[in-house]
Amino acid sequence: MAKLIGLTFVGLLLALYKNHQSSYQRRLNALREVTPVDLPNCNLVKGVETGAEDLEILPNGLAFLSTGLKYPGIKSFDPDKPGKILLMDLNEKDPAVLELEITGNKLDKSSFNPHGVSTFTDEDNAVYLLVVNHPDSKSTVEVFKFQEEERSLLHLKTITHELLPSINDIAAVGPESFYATNDHYFADPYLKSWEMYLGLSWSNVVYYSPDKVQVVAEGFDFANGIGISPDGKHVYIAELLAHKIHVYEKHANWTLTPLKVLDFDTLVDNISVDPVTGDLWVGCHPNGIRIFFYDSEKPPGSEVSLHDEVDTGAGSVTAVFQLKTKFLLVCANTREHMDR
Ligand SMILES: [Ca+2]
Numbered sequence: 001m002a003k004l005i006g007l008t009f010v011g012l013l014l015a016l017y018k019n020h021q022s023s024y025q026r027r028l029n030a031l032r033e034v035t036p037v038d039l040p041n042c043n044l045v046k047g048v049e050t051g052a053e054d055l056e057i058l059p060n061g062l063a064f065l066s067t068g069l070k071y072p073g074i075k076s077f078d079p080d081k082p083g084k085i086l087l088m089d090l091n092e093k094d095p096a097v098l099e100l101e102i103t104g105n106k107l108d109k110s111s112f113n114p115h116g117v118s119t120f121t122d123e124d125n126a127v128y129l130l131v132v133n134h135p136d137s138k139s140t141v142e143v144f145k146f147q148e149e150e151r152s153l154l155h156l157k158t159i160t161h162e163l164l165p166s167i168n169d170i171a172a173v174g175p176e177s178f179y180a181t182n183d184h185y186f187a188d189p190y191l192k193s194w195e196m197y198l199g200l201s202w203s204n205v206v207y208y209s210p211d212k213v214q215v216v217a218e219g220f221d222f223a224n225g226i227g228i229s230p231d232g233k234h235v236y237i238a239e240l241l242a243h244k245i246h247v248y249e250k251h252a253n254w255t256l257t258p259l260k261v262l263d264f265d266t267l268v269d270n271i272s273v274d275p276v277t278g279d280l281w282v283g284c285h286p287n288g289i290r291i292f293f294y295d296s297e298k299p300p301g302s303e304v305s306l307h308d309e310v311d312t313g314a315g316s317v318t319a320v321f322q323l324k325t326k327f328l329l330v331c332a333n334t335r336e337h338m339d340r
């Protein structure tokens, strides 16, 4: 009898393990192969060969790029150098990148490890760049003022908070106020890896302001990119391992109510919201296994998905380009720039 119970128990464990493995493979889209789709008007931009994590485009065509991210479990192509914020002028015919000098004396530039970025422009047209930073594996948000003439960033402030343990991306709503995605519940890299492997879905979204900090959405399987609609009414949250973008209604007190869910067949990362059409341009990873278990013989690939007509509900997803290589290509991401 004891043997029978033992055997049943082992069988149950094996079944649970098998079930978990198949769910893990599905979450990581492990079987997905990429068919390259190249756009003739996209060019390799020199100077970002070690990978760009996020970008934000101002209405005047200046783009900020966050580069050189070191993230636990993901291959870094330049592990010994600090990250940089690069500037591109998309009005130029053949735009080149320029590293923005960081001024001010409060930021340790040697441990600068920029991740998600977002901008806020105030009534006086001053532009603030908010940057998620991971110095020494911690999570902070750095507030910079963009000095356009000097082509530099004046560091103003470092924000940390216990509700911001593992920030991935932010959507600024003021010079020191933002929505932030925590891609994990835990801050510790070891606990993070178990949290992801077990699929606990404990990741969340926090609203931060100097007066109030609160969790406004939760239960995500790796919340990643975040964006706001041009009319300010909706917040978009990318759930990487569920392959979904959640549309939330934003209220006057900054709380969020779920409205609908957009489905993708890819791991959705950062979101750029087209300021004119409201379309979502999403940087995606077709196959997560190849991100988290890097093999230079089988590079992870990347793709950009476009979800149009988000508000009418009549929209659809199009893969606008896919690459089989590393994350080496930066492509201007508005219709206007695509058409050039
Ligand atoms: Ca962003």
Ligand SMILES: [Ca+2]
Pocket: 116, 168, 169, 224, 225, 269, 270
């Ligand atoms: Ca991200």
